[in-house]
Structures are given as structure tokens and as C-alpha cells.
Amino acid sequence: MKLYYSPGACSLADHIALHEAGLPFEHEKVDLKAKRTESGADFTTINPKGYVPALTLDYGETLSENIAILDWIAHQDTALKPAGAMGHTHLLEALAFISTEIHKSFKPFFSGAGDDEKAKAAETIVKRMTYLADTMQGDFLFGADVSVADFYLFVMLLWARKNEIAVPTNLAAFRDRLMTRPSVQKAMQHEGLI
Numbered sequence: 001m002k003l004y005y006s007p008g009a010c011s012l013a014d015h016i017a018l019h020e021a022g023l024p025f026e027h028e029k030v031d032l033k034a035k036r037t038e039s040g041a042d043f044t045t046i047n048p049k050g051y052v053p054a055l056t057l058d059y060g061e062t063l064s065e066n067i068a069i070l071d072w073i074a075h076q077d078t079a080l081k082p083a084g085a086m087g088h089t090h091l092l093e094a095l096a097f098i099s100t101e102i103h104k105s106f107k108p109f110f111s112g113a114g115d116d117e118k119a120k121a122a123e124t125i126v127k128r129m130t131y132l133a134d135t136m137q138g139d140f141l142f143g144a145d146v147s148v149a150d151f152y153l154f155v156m157l158l159w160a161r162k163n164e165i166a167v168p169t170n171l172a173a174f175r176d177r178l179m180t181r182p183s184v185q186k187a188m189q190h191e192g193l194i
Helices: 011-021 066-076 087-110 117-136 148-160 169-179 181-188
Strands: 002-005 028-032 055-056 062-064
Touching: 002 011, 011 066, 011 148, 011 181, 028 117, 062 066, 066 087, 087 117, 087 148, 117 148, 117 169, 148 169, 169 181
Parallel strands: 002 028
Antiparallel strands: 002 055, 055 062
16 A cells, blocks of 8 residues: 655645554655656656545555545544444544535635735634534544544644644644654654654
């Protein structure tokens, strides 16, 4: 298996989840502007969408999109999704919310938008993160056990810190707790982030 990533991008969530699940995999950095992998391959031949994450499975099929890859990882290690009859559905609900309501709201910070647009985006991000802060069921989104959705939220919290967006206190504590996990440390070291 091989994960294609860009340091600090949303693909960091997948990188962490793969380590947390204990799955054997290789990882290769992608230059998103040049659309080239670290080994010199044309990344668009791996993922025609041209962005990370992409995960090429052992038998050659390539998955893209955080929701799909994180869901796949949670199926490999069911400890990474909430239990119960509705556990998988609630996991997808959280992943979709993080992807469509938080992740997409960071666009002005990455596209060179003006200060007014960034300020509006920051308000939206804080509002959406406050919802998650208010509905957390324990140390993590679904209680005492970590899920793949927690790793995606963690990356969004790193982006918030980088862009000086104040997040709810319990989410800052959540981010700091996750920073101490071996899977997080390992992925961030691989990506040159720490």
C-alpha cells in the first residue's frame, strides 16, 4: 500500500490513521504545484484529480478523498469507528461535516483571499468547530476511544492554529492530547512537521 501526501495537508489525517491502525504502508510526498511525486512520477497518472490524499492499495486500486480513505481504514481496524448499530453512520456523518463544513471553509486562507474574506471564513470555521466542541462525547468525538474522524478534526485544528483562528478551549485541549499519540508523532515526523 502507498499513501500519497503533501506535508500538513488534509492527507495527514490518513497518514495518522494508517499508523494508528498498524497497517503496513509506504508513503510518498507529492509536489501539488508541479503534480509530481517525490520519485518523479506524474501524480495525475495516480490520481487524475491532482490532489492528495491518494491511497494505492496492495492490489493496485487507488482511493482518493479523505472520507473514503478514512472510512476504508476504519473498516480495516474497527476500533477506529464508533460501536453500535449506528456507529458507522455517525462516523460518516462526522467525516462529511468536517469535510464539507470545516475543511472547505479554509479555502480563503489557501487561495490568497483578502482579509475580509478570511475573517468571514474564520467566523464560519469557529461556528462549525463550536458545534463539534459542544457535541463531543468525551475526550474524543465519540467518547473515550479515538476514531478516524478525530484525526481529520485534528488536522483542521492544526490549520486553525497556523492561521491564528481561536478555537474552543476543549478542542485546543483535544488537539494537544492527540499531539502526544505515537501515531500522530510518527506521521508528523514522516512529513517533516516536527
